[in-house]
Amino acid sequence: MRDIAVISFAQSPQVRRQPDLNEVEMLMPVVRDALAGAGITKDRVDFVCSASSDYLAGQAFSFVMTLDAVGPWPPISESHVDMDGAWAAYEAWVKMQMGHVDVALVYAYGKSSPGDIRRVLTRQLDPYYLGPLWPDSVSLAALQARCGLDAGSFTKADMAEVAARSRRDAKANAWAQLSGDDDPAELLGRDELVSPLHVHDCPPVTDGAAAVVLAAGDVARELCARPAWIRGIDHRIEPHALGLRDLTRSVSTEQAATAAGVADGPVQLAELHAPFTHQELILRSALGLGDDVVVNPSGGALCANAIMTAGLIRLGEAASRVTAGDADRAVAHATSGPCLQQNLVCVLEGE
Amino acid sequence: MSDVEVMIAPNVIEYPFRRTTGPVIGAFFTALREGFVVGVRGSDGRVIVPPAEYDPVTAEELTEIVEVGDAGEVVSWAWVAESLDGHPFDRPFAFALVKLDGADTPMLHAVDVAAAEQMRTGMRVAARWRPARPGADDEVAEGVRYREGHIADIECFVPEGDR
Amino acid sequence: MPELVLPDRLRGVEPVRSIRTPARLDYEFTAGRATSRFLRGVAEKRLLGQRCPVCRKVYVPPRGACPTDGVPTEEEVELGHTGTVTTFCVVNVQFYGQAMELPYVSALILLDGSDLPIMHLLQEVSADDVHMGMRVEAVWVPDDEIEPTLESIRYFRPNGEPDAPWDSYKDNV
Numbered sequence: 004m005r006d007i008a009v010i011s012f013a014q015s016p017q018v019r020r021q022p023d024l025n026e027v028e029m030l031m032p033v034v035r036d037a038l039a040g041a042g043i044t045k046d047r048v049d050f051v052c053s054a055s056s057d058y059l060a061g062q063a064f065s066f067v068m069t070l071d072a073v074g075p076w077p078p079i080s081e082s083h084v085d086m087d088g089a090w091a092a093y094e095a096w097v098k099m100q101m102g103h104v105d106v107a108l109v110y111a112y113g114k115s116s117p118g119d120i121r122r123v124l125t126r127q128l129d130p131y132y133l134g135p136l137w138p139d140s141v142s143l144a145a146l147q148a149r150c151g152l153d154a155g156s157f158t159k160a161d162m163a164e165v166a167a168r169s170r171r172d173a174k175a176n177a178w179a180q181l182s183g184d185d186d187p188a189e190l191l192g193r194d195e196l197v198s199p200l201h202v203h204d205c206p207p208v209t210d211g212a213a214a215v216v217l218a219a220g221d222v223a224r225e226l227c228a229r230p231a232w233i234r235g236i237d238h239r240i241e242p243h244a245l246g247l248r249d250l251t252r253s254v255s256t257e258q259a260a261t262a263a264g265v266a267d268g269p270v271q272l273a274e275l276h277a278p279f280t281h282q283e284l285i286l287r288s289a290l291g292l293g294d295d296v297v298v299n300p301s302g303g304a305l306c307a308n309a310i311m312t313a314g315l316i317r318l319g320e321a322a323s324r325v326t327a328g329d330a331d332r333a334v335a336h337a338t339s340g341p342c343l344q345q346n347l348v349c350v351l352e353g354e
Numbered sequence: 355m356s357d358v359e360v361m362i363a364p365n366v367i368e369y370p371f372r373r374t375t376g377p378v379i380g381a382f383f384t385a386l387r388e389g390f391v392v393g394v395r396g397s398d399g400r401v402i403v404p405p406a407e408y409d410p411v412t413a414e415e416l417t418e419i420v421e422v423g424d425a426g427e428v429v430s431w432a433w434v435a436e437s438l439d440g441h442p443f444d445r446p447f448a449f450a451l452v453k454l455d456g457a458d459t460p461m462l463h464a465v466d467v468a469a470a471e472q473m474r475t476g477m478r479v480a481a482r483w484r485p486a487r488p489g490a491d492d493e494v495a496e497g498v499r500y501r502e503g504h505i506a507d508i509e510c511f512v513p514e515g516d517r
Numbered sequence: 518m519p520e521l522v523l524p525d526r527l528r529g530v531e532p533v534r535s536i537r538t539p540a541r542l543d544y545e546f547t548a549g550r551a552t553s554r555f556l557r558g559v560a561e562k563r564l565l566g567q568r569c570p571v572c573r574k575v576y577v578p579p580r581g582a583c584p585t586d587g588v589p590t591e592e593e594v595e596l597g598h599t600g601t602v603t604t605f606c607v608v609n610v611q612f613y614g615q616a617m618e619l620p621y622v623s624a625l626i627l628l629d630g631s632d633l634p635i636m637h638l639l640q641e642v643s644a645d646d647v648h649m650g651m652r653v654e655a656v657w658v659p660d661d662e663i664e665p666t667l668e669s670i671r672y673f674r675p676n677g678e679p680d681a682p683w684d685s686y687k688d689n690v
Contacts, residue, residue: 022360022362022545022547023360023547023549023550024547024549024550025547025548025549025550025551025552025580025581027549027580027581027582028549028550028551028581028582028589031581031582031587031588031589034587035587035588045587058542060544060546061365061367061542061544061546062546068580070584071580071582071583071584071587072582072587073587074583074584074585074586074587074588075584076584076585117365117544117545117546117547118542118543118544119438119439119542119543121438122438122439122440122542123542125440126540126542130371130373130538131373131375131379131383131404131505131536131538132379132382132404132461132462132505133462133505134538134540135504135505135506135536135538136440136441136442136449136462136463136464136505136506137438137439137440137441138449138462139438139441142432142434142449143432143449145432145433145449146430146431146432146449146450146451146462147430149430149431149432149475150429150430153430153475194435195433195435196435197432197433197434197435198432198433198435198470199432200432242406242410244402244404244406244410244459245451245460245462246402246403246451246453246459246460246461246462247402247406247410247459250430358550358553358554358557359553359557360547360548360549360550360553361547361548361552361553361556361557361665362545362546362547362548363545363546363548364543364544364545364546365543365544365545365546366541366542366543366544367541367542367544368539368540368541368542369538369539369540369541370539371537371538371539371540372535372536372537372538373535373536373538374534374535375533375534375535375536377521377532378521380532380533380534381521381523381527381532383533383536384527384530384531384532384533385526385527387533388526388527388530390526392524392527415519417519417520417521417522418521418522419521419522419523419524419527420524421524421526440540502537503533503536504536504537
């Protein structure tokens with residue numbers, strides 16, 4: 004295996020609605036910042052991999068236009084995934100393992116504001132049994148949360164605590180959409196959005212973009228004082244039919260964590276892509292994280308959840324903290340699909 | 355470059371699709387049209403409802419279609435206080451995972467009760483069926499949605515005593 | 518495919534083979550800053566492109582970025598209402614949403630002063646006479662009907678100038 008590291012990370016301000024900028028205009032400064040963070044220009048990039056979903060903007064092949072942000076002329080080596088950007092990073096990592104690529108640029112963007120994101124996300128569901136009922140993302144997460152509450156895995160107070168901690172931590176994150184000091188008890192006193200979920204249990208609707216630069220071996224060492232080395236990365240998926248899954252656990256995360264080697268050393272910090280409060284609690288348990296692990300110091304997806312992007316931001320946030328020396332060993336996680344259907348786990352280490 | 359007022363326009367996307375079911379999913383919808391529910395027997399003997407074409411563990415092709423009940427137990431539920439376009443109701447209702455009698459896996463559908471207080475995990479619910487399509491010589495009522503082989507042939511579930 | 522084992526009640530019943538799954542999603546499309554500026558210009562009967570600060574190419578309609586250099590394009594350039602046909606096709610097939618009489622000519626037109634052709638209609642010319650290098654001009658809708666849309670140009674038509682030399686548009690074919 005080649006040594007491959009995250010050497011740079013950039014993101015746009017994560018906001019509720021960004022009508023002034025089209026996707027290219029939103030993305031371009033992010034790509035510029037990510038390359039500048041690595042001290043390189045686009046000529047140094049061997050491979051570009053991007054992530055987005057046409058359904059968000061209602062525009063077929065919208066990612067083709069967004070390529071303008073990286074300057075694809077003369078033609079570049081490029082790929083795109085209709086998944087979160089963390090999976091684009093995985094594809095880039097695989098390509099780098101093949102040995103032909105030393106520097107890869109990975110970017111992701113998502114504007115949820117043009118449509119009704121809860122309805123848009125129903126279109127990812129099985130079109131026979133589920134699609135015609137339009138079960139929205141919040142309702143499905145609520146079904147999952149109740150399974151955990153009924154099983155005694157966690158309480159609504161635990162969930163409110165996750166929300167309050169996330170918003171408090173996000174105060175130190177200039178890019179976050181939501182932040183503040185909230186009293187969990189006060190949050191619990193508010194109306195439910197889709198019972199058992201309150202608004203504070205759900206992610207905000209976000210427009211945003213992010214990018215990371217990956218580099219291999221000595222190139223990474225040349226470009227970055229302290230690269231965040233990817234020591235393990237894996238992703239697993241569960242059946243799409245909710246009735247075939249155990250919604251109180253995340254078996255796919257457990258498997259990905261084992262394959263990525265999460266338990267092979269002490270974890271100091273984890274950035275978990277948990278758009279809903281109860282999902283952080285399920286993920287902590289699936290990853291075997293102890294109470295001493297700092298979880299989501301960025302505020303996490305509860306404070307900014309640009310679709311297709313928030314998972315890549317977890318990778319970038321965890322890597323930045325390794326690079327900054329705040330952690331020697333960190334875990335980044337990304338999810339996709341309803342109720343944590345698919346999960347990616349990455350272990351990052353400093354040298 | 356001076357600032358400009360950004361132009362925003364409505365953009366409506368419609369997908370007028372009709373989808374081929376294949377025989378297994380087709381059997382489920384055929385049964386709904388006829389007013390009952392079927393699942394499929396998995397490799398380990400459990401009954402999967404709605405039916406899956408392949409076993410989730412062994413990936414074996416599943417072929418034994420099994421009739422199950424049209425009433426069962428709520429495994430989980432979510433109270434939708436404000437419904438969205440496309441939802442089964444334009445008033446408050448519950449989405450629920452319902453494990454039908456004779457089934458080993460729950461299916462998702464709506465439960466029609468007036469208030470969240472009437473919902474609880476483990477409660478018994480039964481299907482409220484849409485009417486069968488009238489025969490060729492019978493009168494067709496205006497504005498009635500008849501069963502046609504569709505998940506909405508079950509309009510929703512209701513507390514078992516209320517059916 | 519193995520045979521299904523059906524319960525008695527499904528035997529001899531006409532099977533369901535397909536289901537209706539219509540869906541409608543409502544979005545609001547935002548043109549972004551660059552394209553909004555272009556469309557506001559069109560409403561004033563002006564065609565505005567943007568020049569890349571690196572390669573100096575002028576893009577119309579502008580998207581706010583140079584696809585070659587991956588940098589923002591900010592310098593605004595006003596373009597002429599005449600241009601050169603770089604390539605074209607003759608449409609002989611009816612399709613959904615089409616509003617034109619057949620046959621008609623759809624062409625890529627390199628507006629004078631720009632480096633990226635736009636697609637538009639050619640009219641007032643027989644399809645047989647259209648050719649690469651043909652010089653054309655915009656025919657606008659009446660002033661009181663002008664809106665911020667490219668439909669404010671009804672079509673392009675030959676303007677009678679001699680054909681443009683190949684070298685003037687060979688990089689845009």
